[in-house]
Amino acid sequence: MPKGASTMCSVSTPTDPHSTIPDRLASAGGLKKGVARGLSRDTGLHEADIYGVGSFYHLLARPEKRVRVCGGLSCQLAGSREILSACQAAGLPTEEISCLAACDRPPAVLRDRRTLPMVTIQDAERSGGKVEDLCSNGSESVWCGTIGPQDAAAETLCLNLSAEPDWSGSAFKAAGTMGSSALFDLIEESGLQGRGGAGFPAHIKWRAVADQAEQERYIVLNADEGEPGTFKDREILLRRPDLVLEGLAIAAAATGSSEVYLYLRGEFEVPGGVLAEAIQATTKAGRFPGITFHMHAGQGAYICGEETAMLEALEGKRGMPRLKPPFPVEVGLWGKPTLIHNVETIACIPGIVLQGGTWFKDLGRTEAGSKLYCISGHVQNPGTYELPLGVSLDELVAAAGGYVGTLKAFSPGGASSGFLPASERGRALDFKGLGAIGSMLGSAGVVVLNDTINMRWAAEEQLRFFEEESCGQCAPCRIGTHYLHAAVKRGEEKSLGLTHVADVAWQMNEGSICGLGQAAALPLTSALKYFPEDFA
Structure with missing residues (x-):
């Protein structure tokens, strides 16, 4: 269990001053009046570039809104809209925000950069309009969610979130003895697929980075957990930071990298603090010699969960996805080969190294x-x-x-x-x-x-999320998310019919360069398909 939490440290970057823009804006309190101009004078960067970055990220663009109530589906089921009204009535500077990765402890509220679980109307009233006095049930304690199953045997679990962290470094040592080629074979044997969403075979990425002629390479952890309904990475970071750091160290050593960047969503102040403490202790103990860990706090943008948008954010730019190819394994962070993995994916590596590929594969039922x-x-x-x-x-x-x-x-x-x-x-x-x-x-x-839920309402809420979180780069996504949300909101689907909605969805899928635009219509098309009576 985590003992405490502190604010995430800034990322260490190459000399390009653009990479410092988000951190400088955050240190200045966000995009307040005159901040962009002042930073332009200090850095020599164009004011428009600084403003463009600051206006892209939620946590920088509206710094006056220090209290943000989660508007995710699970939090709404628990009464988040009532909490929003209560916070506003109490005089707190409040707005709604996308999912805070606390769906298991709803309703959640973000106070500055700290996520508070299970906030009540009484908590809002008790604050007296003072942001600093807003607490969850009057408590400032570090919190974790429910994990299970409680009766599972340890040998059937790769991550085993209830176990104490293991700081022996035994998997790192074993991987070093094994050698890169044998390790890649082991990961292939395990059948490990990306756990962040795409399900891409992990061993292909590792081999691709290792095979690049360019010797300067990077490892990047994608901990920008923003998909509504998802909070598993939060639990791994809080409970098993040992698996995350050791997995990253194994990846770095095997692919010839010495620099590891950990990108955590800006709302992960508590998990970030736990991880920062773990990095400090690991570095002091010299557990992973020759490998340097750098932490970076995001500034609030769901799209940065897309791997190339995250790279843009790490480089200090607006988090807008890149065209692929080239893929990050070839041209990634600062144009160098980069291995990117989700938290859960990389945390599986130590167990695979110690227990074997066949062991991991056999833990699954239909897939590895x-x-x-x-x-x-x-x-x-x-x-x-x-x-x-x-x-x-x-x-x-x-x-x-x-x-x-x-x-x-x-x-x-x-x-x-x-x-x-x-x-x-x-x-x-x-x-x-x-x-x-x-x-x-x-x-x-x-x-x-x-069966108390109307699926038209559920689809509308998910469409609202995608409209708000679209980066706007691709016209089919930018226009399509707005169009579909507006159509459901106004009831126009009655006259347009499923055929028209499906056509818009097809254009979004075919014309968007990242997964957001390609999947954003699914809540509506699936709800229309399976629950037409709710749209009658």
């Missing part, structure tokens, strides 16, 4: 490995559960204590996966099985909805 499933919404015990990859919704919900009410629908992999009906409750929650019906496992952020 155990998997962290997040579950929230209408279930008894929302939380993070490590289960064989390929369990069904019913099995996952059983681990979470059962349904609340009668199941109507669920999102199997966050907002990007759309909605599925109760008739799919027995389907394997894996990459192939969900892909076969036009959905996706994604980040395995499962949100359960019972």
Whole structure:
């Protein structure tokens, strides 16, 4: 369990002054009047460039809004809109914000950079309009969510979130003895796929970076966990920072890199503090010689979970996705070969090294490995559960204590996966099985909805999220997210019909360069397909 938390430190970067813009803006209190001009004088950078960066990120663009209430689906089910009204009535400078990765402890509120779980109307009233006095149930304690299953045998878990951190460095030493080629073979044997959403085979990335002629290479941790319904990476960072750092160190040594960058979403002040303490202790102990860890706090942008948008953000730019190819393994951070992994993916590496590829592969049911499933919404015990990859919704919900009410629908992999009906409750929650019906496992952020929910409302809320979080770079995404949200909000789908909505969705999918635009229509198209009665 974490002992404390501190503010994330700034990233160490090459000499390009552009890379310092977000941190300088954050230190100045955000994009207040005159800040961009002052930084322009100090750095010699164009004021327009500085303003462009600051206006892109939520936490920099509106610094006067120090209290932000989560508007994610799970938090809304728990009354977040009432909390928003209570905060505003109390005189707190408040606005709504996208998912805070606290769906298991709703409703969540962001106070400056600290996420407060299970905030009540009484908490807002008790603050007396003072931001500093807004606390969750009057407490400032560091918090974790529910994990399970409690009765699982340790040998069936790769991550084992309930175990104490292991700082022996045994996996790092074993990987060094093994050598890079054998390690890559081991990862291939394990069948490890990316756990951040795409499910791409990990060994291909590792080999691609190692095979580049360019010798300056980087490792980047993608901890910008912003997909609505997802909070597993938060739990890993809080409970098992040892697995994260050791996995990153193994990756660095195997691919010939000495620099590791950890990009955490700006709302992760508490997990960031825990990780910073772990890095400090690890560095002092000399556990991973020759490897330097750099932490970077994001500034509030869902799109930065896309790997190339995250690289742009690390370089101090607006977080807008790059065209691919070239891929990051060839041209990544500062134009150098870069291995990027999600928190859960990299945390699996130590277990694979110590226990073997076959061991990891056999932990899964339909696909390789155990998997962290997040579950929230209408279930008894929302939380993070490590289960064989390929369990069904019913099995996952059983681990979470059962349904609340009668199941109507669920999102199997966050907002990007759309909605599925109760008739799919027995389907394997894996990459192939969900892909076969036009959905996706994604980040395995499962949100359960019972029969009290109107799916038109649920679809509208997810469309609102995508409209707000679109970076605006691709016209089909920029226009399409607004168009679909407005259509549902006004009820125009009655006259347009499914055919027209499907056409807009097709254009978004074909004309957008990243996953946001390609998946943003799914909440609507899936809701129309499975729940047409809610749109009548």
